[in-house]
Amino acid sequence: MLSGRRNLFHRLLVAAAATAVFCGAAAQAATTLLNVSYDPTRELYKAINPAFAAEWKAKTGETLQIQASHGGSGAQARAVIDGLAADVVTLALAADIDAISSKTGKIPADWQKRLPNNSSPYTSTIVFLVRKGNPKGVHNWDDLARPGVAVITPNPKTSGGARWNYLGAWGYGLKKFNGDEDKTKEFVKAIYKNAPVLDTGARGSTITFTQRGLGDVLIAWENEAYLALQEFGADKFEIVSPPVSVLAEPPVALVDKNVDADGNRKAAEAYLNFLYTPAAQKIIAKNFYRPAHPEEADKKDLALFPKIEFFTVNGVFGGWAAAQQKHFADGGVFDEIQKQGAGK
C-alpha cells in the first residue's frame, strides 16, 4: 500500500516535470500567436486561422501555431490587462481595447487608426430573431416597446453585445423623436420593461430564446441570428432586419508590448492584415459577418444581408468612451431606467 502510494507520488512528480518541460518548449517556439477574442467569433477564427497559417507557411516556410481564446469581451480584456500574453486582440467593442490600452500601455492610444475601417475588418449589426411567421408582427424597434411583446436581450452591464443592442434602440429613438433625449429614454425604458430575463451574455440570451422558448423576439448580432437559424432550423425562426440599426464594428488590434516580448511582431501584423485580404473577406462573409470589402466576397453570401440604414457609435454617441460613461457606468442612464422599472 505504502509503496503503491509512493509510486503514485513519483508518477505525479514525473508528470509535473514533463508538463513543465513541455510548456517551456512551447513557449520557446517563436511562431505561436495568441488571438484573444470574444464569444461569437469562435466559428469565424476556426476558419480563418488555418487559412492564414497555410499562407504564412507558403510565404516564409515557418510553421505557425495560432491559438484562439474566446469568452465574454469584457472578461477577455480583463484577462489581457491582468497579464494574459495576447499577441492580438479581436474584441466586441473598441471600449474594451481602449481599456487595455489605458490600463497597461501595451497598446498605443491611437490603435484604432492603425488599420483600415477603424480597425474593423468586418462589421455586423443588430437585428431581431422572431418565431416563425412573426406572430407578434415585429418589424421595427417601435414594436419592441409595445406592451405584450416579450423581448429577450442580455444585460448591458455584463455583455458587450447587449450594449450594441441598447445603443441600437437608443439611436433609433433619437432619430424618431428628433433628438429628444427624454422621449428616447422613455422609449428605451419601455423596451427593457418588456424583458423578463437579462442573461449575462449574448449566447445565454440566444439559448433562452431558442431553447427555453421564452420571449417573442430576440435582439441579436446579425451573425448570431444567422448562426441560430442555421443551428435550430429556419422552420422555427425568422430574421427581421429593422430599416434602421447600428453599425457594429468589432475591432482588432496588435498588442505591441506582448509581440515585442514574444518576438513575433511580423507574424502578428501579417495576421491582422490578412483579415483584409480577399481570402479572409470571403471567409468572413461565409460566417455571416459583413466584410469590409464586400467586392471580394461571394455574391450569394452577400445576398443574405439586406440593406439597412446604419448609424455609428462615433456619429451618434461621440465614441465608445462617451457612450460607456453616459449610459453604462454606475448611475448612468441604464441604471436610471432599471431603477424606475423596479417600481412598476
Add this chain to the structure above:
Amino acid sequence: MSSLAQRGGLGSFPAPSVIPGFRLTFGFTLFYLTLLVLFPLSTLVWRSSGLGLSGLIAVATEPRVAAGLQTTFLISFLAAVTDLFFGLVVAWVLTRYAFPGRRVFDAFVDLPFALPTAVAGISLAALYAPNGWFGAPLAEIGVKVAFTRLGIYVALIFVGLPFIVRTVQPIIAELEVELEEASATLGASRWRTVRSVLLPPLVPALLTGFALAFARAVGEYGSVIFIAGNIAYVSEIAPLLIIVKLEQYDYAGATGIATIMLAISFGSLLAINLVQAWSRRRFGHV
C-alpha cells in the same frame, strides 16, 4: 469538525502522539492554509482597502448592491433551512433502511458536488422554464419558478443538499437503535423519542451541515445565473454585481462587494459555530 481541544486540550500544545512529526505537520498546516486561503483573502481585503471604510459603506448601501446582498443572504438562508429538513430525511432513509438501489441513491447525493455549477444551472433552467417539464404544469397553476427569486431558491437547495446529508449520515449510523427501543419501552411517544433521544445528538452535525450549505449558497454563481433572470432589484445576486463591477473595470468596487460578503459570511459562520459549541456543551459531542 472534531476540535483540537478534545484531543488532549490546547494546554498541552505539542502533546506527544503515537504518530510523530507534530511540529512538522503543524508547520505545514499553517503554511498551507496561509498560502492557499488566508493570503488570497487578505489580497481581497487589501485591494478593496483603497475604498476606505466610508467607501465600503457607500458600496454596501448603494440601493442596487444592498438589494443584491439581501437577495443572496436571505435566499441562501431559506435554502439552507430547507436543506436542513430534507437533508435529514434523506440521510435518515439512506442510513436506516435497506432497500433495492440504496447504494445508487447514496451515490446520487454527491452529484451536486461534482457537477459543474453551470451545468446544474442550465438543467434546472430547462426544467423549470415555462415550457419545461416542471415549469409547464406549474405555469398552468400560475407559479413561475425560472427567472424569479423562486428559481434562485430552487438552485440553492440543489447545491446545498449533499452538505447536510453527508455531515449527518455518520452520526445517524452511530445512533443505536436500542436507544429508541428503550425509549419506547419506557413509554415515550414516537414524537417524544424523536425530540429527546434522536435529535439532540444530531444537532451539532446538523448545524455543521447547515453552515456548509449556507456558505456554499452564498458563493454560488454558475447554477444561479441561468435560472435567476437577473433583473435589477428583483433577482440579482451579489456575485453577479461583482461581475458587473468588473465589466466596468471597477476593481475596487468589485472587491468592495466581495469584502462585504466575506464579512457577513464570516459573521454568520461564527454565529453558527458559537451555537454549535453551545449545543455540544448542552447535548454532548457524538
